[in-house]
Amino acid sequence: MSATLSDVTAKLLERYDSRRGALPGSLTRRDAAASSFRIAGLPSVRDEAWRHTSLRLIGDIIGRAPSQAGTVSNLLDRLPGVDGGRVVAIDGQVRDDLLRQPDGVRIYRLADRPDIALDRPASRQLTDLNAMLAEDGAVIEVAAGVDAGVLVLASLATGSVDAFHPRYVVRLGEGARLSLLEFDVGTGNYLHNAALAVTVGRGATFLHARVQNESRTAASIATIDLDLAASGVANSFTLNVGAQLARAETHVRIVGEGATAHLNAVQLLSGRQHGDVTTVVRHEAPDCASRQTVKNVVTGHARAVFQGKIEVARAAQKTDAYQMNQSLLLSPDAEADSKPQLEIYADDVKCSHGATVGELDAEQLFYLRSRGLPLPEARRLLTEAFISGALEEIDDVRLRAPIEAAVAATWAEWQQ
């Protein structure tokens, strides 16, 4: 029998009550999160924001005997070889011995700066759960004008802890630059419920790519809250290939003029995987642009969800917002759900969105086969072509290479 969502909510609250005294930072903030969570609980599919994604799997994970632990060295071997800074957390605990701090970047552990770490993001069920139980994480600050290069933020899960809720804050000063590569891997059964709050200063550039390649029996929830100041640039890409249940939720608030936000994603889902990319882009300032390209490739009995909301406040005139979601279904039982939403209160804006769901084109397949490509190779070439437009949106090749490697590994796995 699997536990109901309210059973799991109760378990998580009990856990807070028993650990409360040992958690770092102000309890005022945590108690506030706990009381919100006590009222709302884990969202069910009756909650509009979670209509297409059920969290019931979490009930099978929380409080069960931990799965067999993977070794840390095996997981470390899976990290991409990228030069630059590095923050590595194992089961949610940041490891000082694995830290590499680049010039011009300050990195504090959560316990050293709990005031900053616990300050944001906004209250939502999963971020409240995170604020309530976060044990570790980091505050990463890039000083004004500094180009910090690449920073790898890696989460390795051994399966020996049933749930962890790391909390990260990234702050880019005026004109600063950072390429952040998140890399999530693991083995066994666990809930990884991460929260990342990013502040992009005036004229700063935040390039971000995330490889979500968690254990196929894990639940992975990652929430990003990103504030973008005037002339700032944020270009974020998420690759969902791992986990049994994954939700990548990004909230962007554009608060200064002339800023640009790109939120792109690719989901490659097979078996009984469920992947969810949810975005909320809120334009609060004029002359800003946002662009989103989300591509899903779904096979087996898997299901891909995209929910994308664009809000344009009255002050955000001359907003240029674009959103496209395309899904490719490779098997009869694969499923894709797309929920675009536009809320526009300004009158001089350009907003467009589109969603398509389709299969591989029979004529294209025949063309390739008539040139000698065996059917699996023809399918793969067309599938690669389908996602290529989204991958090209990753400007920084240092971020694109690990994404492409993870994509190639996924194709190889699918061909087996």
Next chain:
Amino acid sequence: MASLVIRNLRAAIDGKSILHGIDLQVGAGEVHAIMGPNGSGKSTLGYVLAGREDYEVTGGEVLFDGQDLLAMEPEARAAAGVFLAFQAPVELPGVGNANFMRTAVNAVRRARGEPELDAVTFLKLARAEAKRLAMPEDMLKRNVNVGFSGGEKKRNEILQMGLLRPRLAILDETDSGLDIDALRIVAEGVNALRGPDFSALVITHHQRLLNNLVPDRVHVLLGGRIVRSGGPELARELEATGYAAAQAA
């Protein structure tokens, strides 16, 4: 020995019968032209030979070098040496032309037990071939047929043919939409392959291509049947008198 033997071939699409019993033999090293008006079944014949699945073969047989062609998957036919130049080449957004052609050439080489070509060797080959066809080099970098003009698409087909080196090429109205110069270049592309191991079935409306690419035999396809066959002079006669007269004769 004939490389292609078609006996009483019948085919249908969506339950509608198109080919009503085609008999045709193309000897090794021969070029045959198939002429006929729109809707006579010319393209269907090309698709059936290449193995397009939505055409249903309802009777007859096709032997290619003695093998039962109709029992083979499209990719196996390509490996065996069959090449169809499409009347309307398919666009492949997101697939680079050079990558596509190298994948195709290596798939065919693998199936034939030949070593694969590395990227550098292949590119050298492709560039030389493209130059021969007077194609701009950037066509190799673009996505397959995307944004190509009609003439560029046709030349791209001939480029693939040159790289895949088929034993039987079926050219489905490769001449339509080409200007005189392009026509000459395409014909030269085919002529360059002519030899004892290369046969071609050239489907066309017009005599024009056949001036540059002189066929050994010309067949008139009307209503899903070959109604008349002859030497190259038949093409000139058809140009003058039309298909209806050909049938009556």
